[in-house]
Amino acid sequence: QEQLVQSGAEVKKPGASVKVSCQASGYNFMDYYIHWVRQAPGQGLEWVAFISPKSGDAKTAQRFQGRVTVTWDISINTVYMELSSLRSDDTAVYFCARDESSMLFPGGNWFAPWGQGTLVTVSS
Amino acid sequence: DILMTQSPLSLPVTPGEPASISCRSSQSLLNSDGYNYLDWYLQKPGQPPQLLIYLASSRASGVPDRFSGSGSGTDFTLKIRRVEAEDVGVYYCMQGLQTPYTFGQGTKLKI
Numbered sequence: 001q002e003q004l005v006q007s008g009a010e011v012k013k014p015g016a017s018v019k020v021s022c023q024a025s026g027y028n029f030m031d032y033y034i035h036w037v038r039q040a041p042g043q044g045l046e047w048v049a050f051i052s053p054k055s056g057d058a059k060t061a062q063r064f065q066g067r068v069t070v071t072w073d074i075s076i077n078t079v080y081m082e083l084s085s086l087r088s089d090d091t092a093v094y095f096c097a098r099d100e101s102s103m104l105f106p107g108g109n110w111f112a113p114w115g116q117g118t119l120v121t122v123s124s
Numbered sequence: 125d126i127l128m129t130q131s132p133l134s135l136p137v138t139p140g141e142p143a144s145i146s147c148r149s150s151q152s153l154l155n156s157d158g159y160n161y162l163d164w165y166l167q168k169p170g171q172p173p174q175l176l177i178y179l180a181s182s183r184a185s186g187v188p189d190r191f192s193g194s195g196s197g198t199d200f201t202l203k204i205r206r207v208e209a210e211d212v213g214v215y216y217c218m219q220g221l222q223t224p225y226t227f228g229q230g231t232k233l234k235i
Binding site for chain 1: 174184185226230
């Protein structure tokens with residue numbers, strides 16, 4: 001069964017950093033891009049970044065550039081997203097999602113499956 | 125950035141009746157390869173989103189055939205032929221044509 005399992009909830013103070021992990025199983029980790037999407041409480045979805053574990057191809061939304069770092073560890077099929085200089089409006093659930101189009105239709109950008117989400121709370 | 129606008133934002137429906145959600149983009153999502161880079165997701169309460177439709181009209185694996193997507197360019201529609209109780213949640217369209225990939229505001233379907 002193809003799935004993504006994310007790390008647990010985090011509480012951070014303003015100005016700190018947080019690192020969320022996303023471990024893949026049930027498929028060839030190297031073959032698919034992973035995207036990060038966040039959802040503030042009661043709000044909609046916002047795309048953050050993507051990474052290819054195979055090529056290292058990566059991109060971050062302009063508004064997060066300089067604050068988001070996406071890395072990966074092939075040995076444990078895991079992608080990480082680190083967000084620095086946290087602010088209260090970074091409080092959100094952060095999802096990782098596999099780009100299902102990666103193998104059959106590269107660049108198609110449709111996401112399945114998704115991780116269960118990680119709540120990051122930024123509060124003093 | 126490409127702005128995605130959904131309507132309605134709230135959609136009360138009766139089980140067994142059809143439902144329709146509209147999504148408009150501020151730029152054409154029709155790529156030179158002939159495909160529209162538009163996806164639909166459903167987020168059920170307390171769950172992550174799940175893919176319903178990709179490339180505007182292709183149903184994702186395991187999605188019931190009562191769900192269908194149509195449209196091209198800047199105007200797209202998600203239709204549910206006969207709504208069931210399990211279809212409750214928030215529906216999002218997303219453009220995958222260019223970064224930053226952007227989502228509509230969401231349409232809350234309630235029974």
